Amino acid sequence: MKVTHYKKIESEPITDPDVKGVTKRVLISPKDGAPNFTMRLFHVEPGGYTFFHTHDIEHEVFVTEGKGEVITSEGPKKLETGYVIYIAPWEKHQIKNTGDSQLSFLCLIPNQK
Numbered sequence: 001m002k003v004t005h006y007k008k009i010e011s012e013p014i015t016d017p018d019v020k021g022v023t024k025r026v027l028i029s030p031k032d033g034a035p036n037f038t039m040r041l042f043h044v045e046p047g048g049y050t051f052f053h054t055h056d057i058e059h060e061v062f063v064t065e066g067k068g069e070v071i072t073s074e075g076p077k078k079l080e081t082g083y084v085i086y087i088a089p090w091e092k093h094q095i096k097n098t099g100d101s102q103l104s105f106l107c108l109i110p111n112q113k
Contacts, residue, residue, distance in 0.1 A: 002032045021048025030111055040107045044097040052094035057110050059087040066103030069096050
C-alpha cells in the first residue's frame with residue numbers, strides 16, 4: 001500500500017517544444033505495485049497547453065481546479081473544476097488553460113503491458 005501527500009511526489013516539467021507551461025506528478029504507477037492503472041496529476045499554467053496528440057490507450061480525466069478547453073478534431077469543449085473527460089483510444093486531443101489561474105487535472109491511464 002502507498003499512502004502519501006501528493007506534494008511529496010516530484011513534479012516534473014514537460015519540456016517538449018509542443019507543450020507550454022505543464023508539469024506532471026506520477027501519483028500511482030507500476031513502480032508502486034499498481035498492476036492496471038497509472039494516476040497522474042497535471043498542472044497547466046495560464047496560457048499553457050498539452051500536446052495535440054493521439055495514442056492507443058484511453059484517458060480518464062477529472063478537472064480539480066481552473067478553467068480551460070479540451071481540443072478535439074471536432075473543435076474545443078469548455079472545461080472547469082468538476083468536469084470529467086473520457087478520451088477514447090486514437091482520439092486526437094489537447095488540453096489548454098484558458099483561465100487566469102492554474103488548471104489542474106487528474107489523468108488515469110491503463111498500464112501498457
